[in-house]
Amino acid sequence: MQATLLRSVQVLATILVTAFLVVPMVLSLMAGVTVNYFQGILRSGVTLQWVAEVWALYADTILLSLKIAIATLAATLAIGVPAAYVLNRHPSRLSRAIEEIVTLPLAIPGLAIALALLISYGSAGEFRKSWAFILVGHVLYTLPFMIRAVMAVLASIDARTLEEGAASLGAGPLQRFLHVILPNIVPGILAGSLMVVTLSIGEFNLTWMLHTPLTKTLPVGLADSYASMRLEIASAYTLVFFLMIVPLLVGLQIFGSFLGGAGPSGSSRKGKHP
Amino acid sequence: MTSGVSISVAGVGKTFADGTQALRPVSIDVAAGEQLAILGPSGCGKTTLLRIIAGLEHPDRGGAVLFDGRDVTRLPIEKRNVGMVFQSYALFPNMSVIDNVAYGLRVRGMARQARHAEARRVLDMMRLSELSQRRIDQLSGGQRQRVALARALAMKPGVLLLDEPLTALDAALRDELRAEIDALLRSLEITTIYVTHDQAEAMVLGDRVIVMEKGGVAQAGSPRDIYFKPANTFVAGFIGSMNRIDGPITGGMLACPAGHLPVRAADAASASVRFRPESAKLVPAGQGGLTLEIERVHFLGATQRVYLRHAESGLALIVDGNSRLDLVPGTKVGLAVDPSNFIML
Numbered sequence: 286m287q288a289t290l291l292r293s294v295q296v297l298a299t300i301l302v303t304a305f306l307v308v309p310m311v312l313s314l315m316a317g318v319t320v321n322y323f324q325g326i327l328r329s330g331v332t333l334q335w336v337a338e339v340w341a342l343y344a345d346t347i348l349l350s351l352k353i354a355i356a357t358l359a360a361t362l363a364i365g366v367p368a369a370y371v372l373n374r375h376p377s378r379l380s381r382a383i384e385e386i387v388t389l390p391l392a393i394p395g396l397a398i399a400l401a402l403l404i405s406y407g408s409a410g411e412f413r414k415s416w417a418f419i420l421v422g423h424v425l426y427t428l429p430f431m432i433r434a435v436m437a438v439l440a441s442i443d444a445r446t447l448e449e450g451a452a453s454l455g456a457g458p459l460q461r462f463l464h465v466i467l468p469n470i471v472p473g474i475l476a477g478s479l480m481v482v483t484l485s486i487g488e489f490n491l492t493w494m495l496h497t498p499l500t501k502t503l504p505v506g507l508a509d510s511y512a513s514m515r516l517e518i519a520s521a522y523t524l525v526f527f528l529m530i531v532p533l534l535v536g537l538q539i540f541g542s543f544l545g546g547a548g549p550s551g552s553s554r555k556g557k558h559p
Numbered sequence: 560m561t562s563g564v565s566i567s568v569a570g571v572g573k574t575f576a577d578g579t580q581a582l583r584p585v586s587i588d589v590a591a592g593e594q595l596a597i598l599g600p601s602g603c604g605k606t607t608l609l610r611i612i613a614g615l616e617h618p619d620r621g622g623a624v625l626f627d628g629r630d631v632t633r634l635p636i637e638k639r640n641v642g643m644v645f646q647s648y649a650l651f652p653n654m655s656v657i658d659n660v661a662y663g664l665r666v667r668g669m670a671r672q673a674r675h676a677e678a679r680r681v682l683d684m685m686r687l688s689e690l691s692q693r694r695i696d697q698l699s700g701g702q703r704q705r706v707a708l709a710r711a712l713a714m715k716p717g718v719l720l721l722d723e724p725l726t727a728l729d730a731a732l733r734d735e736l737r738a739e740i741d742a743l744l745r746s747l748e749i750t751t752i753y754v755t756h757d758q759a760e761a762m763v764l765g766d767r768v769i770v771m772e773k774g775g776v777a778q779a780g781s782p783r784d785i786y787f788k789p790a791n792t793f794v795a796g797f798i799g800s801m802n803r804i805d806g807p808i809t810g811g812m813l814a815c816p817a818g819h820l821p822v823r824a825a826d827a828a829s830a831s832v833r834f835r836p837e838s839a840k841l842v843p844a845g846q847g848g849l850t851l852e853i854e855r856v857h858f859l860g861a862t863q864r865v866y867l868r869h870a871e872s873g874l875a876l877i878v879d880g881n882s883r884l885d886l887v888p889g890t891k892v893g894l895a896v897d898p899s900n901f902i903m904l
């Protein structure tokens with residue numbers, strides 16, 4: 286009797302919390318397809334007009350965000366995975382110091398990073414004006430997440446012993462990395478990638494400081510539209526943002542579970558002793 | 560399958576970067592095809608020595624490792640053609656059993672068909688055929704151990720190095736695998752170095768046993784020599800059980816509070832004699848040189864271990880004997896030891 290009561294309270298609490306989190310999101314998304322927000326969706330009706338308008342006005346910011354996210358991912362993969370590997374394989378006071386320094390941007394507000402970049406390269410003409418400037422900021426900001434995610438997995442698989450095992454079988458350094466280390470750190474790489482892509486697409490503070498009128502990303506455009514457009518357009522923008530990011534995340538997750546579940550892990554069972 | 564190489568370790572020491580001297584310079588020769596066991600307590604440098612022979616660690620300046628007379632000291636492990644079995648197995652979780660076993664051949668550039676055929680042959684030999692498509696996380700500890708051994712053997716190494724391969728397994732499985740490994744290695748005639756802290760394992764598997772203590776070699780010899788003729792008190796105490804009686808020797812008799820024992824030794828004001836529990840014989844009280852009280856009897860099936868004590872002096876001895884003898888704790892017995900069974904150190 287008491288157990289069922291407790292259970293009902295738990296369910297109710299869960300529903301309330303979920304509603305608290307989801308309702309604003311749903312209202313905002315609904316506003317994006319409402320003809321007139323102040324009259325409400327029921328009286329004024331549903332439209333895709335605002336979405337179309339957002340696309341017309343801000344398509345370039347959306348594409349730029351995608352471009353920067355992909356470039357950031359490529360850069361963090363190219364730098365972060367080998368860096369994590371080296372830090373893991375050669376533990377020393379120096380490597381620990383490097384790890385800390387790389388993690389530093391996490392603790393520093395994006396605005397401060399942006400300021401530092403502006404002071405360093407603000408006068409570097411073409412570079413300052415190009416999207417590569419924002420890219421550098423994003424890479425600085427997201428790299429620690431990639432390195433940390435990969436290092437965590439490297440530590441959990443005892444990479445050193447695996448590599449010694451491969452070496453004893455005649456594998457050289459590159460073969461050991463490609464055949465043994467890389468396939469076993471895929472979960473860490475995916476987790477890191479997921480973080481990097483979402484952080485890059487959603488990043489506002491740093492990007493807002495670094496952007497020029499020609500290098501606006503999606504969140505910067507969103508702020509712009511909130512400030513200067515009808516509420517419906519800003520909401521439609523949120524809707525577009527959602528439509529972009531959700532399939533991306535789901536896709537990455539599916540890709541991850543596909544790779545992770547390559548073997549029959551569901552039927553994993555200890556074998557009998559012969 | 561393949562004939563092993565001979566190994567020469569010459570003046571090999573190891574001081575780690577943090578200043579730990581794990582190995583004082585040691586020299587060891589292993590004949591081609593020999594099975595050598597390295598035995599010693601935890602932290603004595605067994606793994607360090609094995610890793611230097613494997614090429615996973617560099618020896619200090621002046622040390623050299625030779626395979627068949629060829630200096631391989633500076634050669635990395637991947638160029639040494641050594642098979643290695645790690646305590647933690649180091650199997651690749653991203654590959655099936657057969658791909659693990661075939662990996663050494665894959666690295667050598669053998670085509671998939673050929674290397675799988677070869678791997679299957681080794682798996683058959685180790686009675687692992689049914690497991691060939693399993694993933695590593697679907698294997699039991701004993702199965703993993705055998706896959707690790709199969710993987711090392713598949714590339715036909717000249718040397719097989721094993722670092723406590725059975726330590727992670729339970730006792731029954733350990734006994735079974737110990738016998739299996741022994742039979743296998745003897746049939747293959749590979750030079751083998753087997754590191755363990757288990758003396759039974761070392762005795763069974765080693766043609767020769769090297770006992771290590773604190774980074775140095777305490778004794779090298781056949782299991783028999785190590786057991787019956789320990790070179791020093793460390794080896795005597797580390798291998799098996801050992802009794803010790805202290806006292807002065809006069810005219811070929813050792814005197815102690817529990818009585819007198821004939822020994823073959825010169826007179827000395829104070830001496831120690833040692834003997835194994837199975838080299839002494841229980842006799843009726845009053846006979847034999849010593850008289851002690853039975854404290855406890857542990858029945859072990861084929862034999863029983865009798866704990867004796869001399870109440871006044873605290874002298875404690877153990878004697879292994881016929882388990883059919885019905886002994887009652889608290890009674891007094893005599894003890895006789897043949898002088899030839901004493902170990903004088």
Ligand SMILES: Nc1ncnc2c1ncn2[C@@H]1O[C@H](COP(=O)(O)OP(=O)(O)OP(=O)(O)O)[C@@H](O)[C@H]1O
Binds near residue numbers: 577
């Ligand atoms: N990388 C290292 N850096 C510093 N000291 C080390 C290192 N590896 C081992 N040692 C030290 O060297 C000594 C010998 O270690 P080793 O691993 O060879 O012992 P072992 O005989 O294999 O012991 P066990 O039976 O516990 O495995 C130990 O005191 C150990 O702490």
Ligand SMILES: [Mg+2]
Binds near residue numbers: 605606
């Ligand atoms: Mg060890």
